[in-house]
Amino acid sequence: MSGRALITGGAGFIGSHLAALLLGLDWEVFALDDLSTGSEANVAHLVGNPHFHLTVESVLSPSVVSELVHKCDVVFHLAAAVGVRLIVEQPGHTLLTNVRGTETILEYASRFEKPVLIASSGSSKPRWQASRWRSTATGRRRAASAMSATSCARWTA
Missing domain, CATH: 3.40.50.720 (NAD(P)-binding Rossmann-like Domain)
Incomplete structure (x- = not known):
């Protein structure tokens, strides 16, 4: 199992x-x-x-x-x-x-x-504040844990 x-x-x-x-x-x-x-x-x-x-x-x-x-x-x-x-x-x-x-x-x-x-x-369609989710590695905005290649821009207003 x-x-x-x-x-x-x-x-x-x-x-x-x-x-x-x-x-x-x-x-x-x-x-x-x-x-x-x-x-x-x-x-x-x-x-x-x-x-x-x-x-x-x-x-x-x-x-x-x-x-x-x-x-x-x-x-x-x-x-x-x-x-x-x-x-x-x-x-x-x-x-x-x-x-x-x-x-x-x-x-x-x-x-x-x-x-x-x-x-x-x-x-x-979640509406996250993109500024809250920044990659510590790159400093770029991203969704917290999106499970796709879709960029954060799609999920923000």
């Missing part, structure tokens, strides 16, 4: 593909998803794998998050309330899930000293 990974949003499109990839690399995968936008159909082909574990629960559940983060080596935080309709119809729920859910993941990852990859895609 290579390691144990927690994937929040693990039954979503990206999360389910990441789970399949990690399983293929001999990882044990714990997927956490409330199925609000994800689907059991996305992970149906993984359910028979003894190294895949789906927990249908919210990232807002501290006891569940604590247990899963504690038993894993790394956390891939992909969970988010997404979609224009959901955001317009339930703005409070969207903010709670996206902000407090991320805080909950980071709180337990910090407590148990687990690395976290936070991913966003699609219409997500």
Whole structure:
């Protein structure tokens, strides 16, 4: 076994593909998803794998998050309330899930000293103050930990 990974949003499109990839690399995968936008159909082909574990629960559940983060080596935080309709119809729920859910993941990852990859895609466009993120090696502006070759200019106003 290579390691144990927690994937929040693990039954979503990206999360389910990441789970399949990690399983293929001999990882044990714990997927956490409330199925609000994800689907059991996305992970149906993984359910028979003894190294895949789906927990249908919210990232807002501290006891569940604590247990899963504690038993894993790394956390891939992909969970988010997404979609224009959901955001317009339930703005409070969207903010709670996206902000407090991320805080909950980071709180337990910090407590148990687990690395976290936070991913966003699609219409997500962080607005960092570029002056806050300077490379100590070059002095040039950059995103704090962008996982692409995209320059910081794309992410700033």
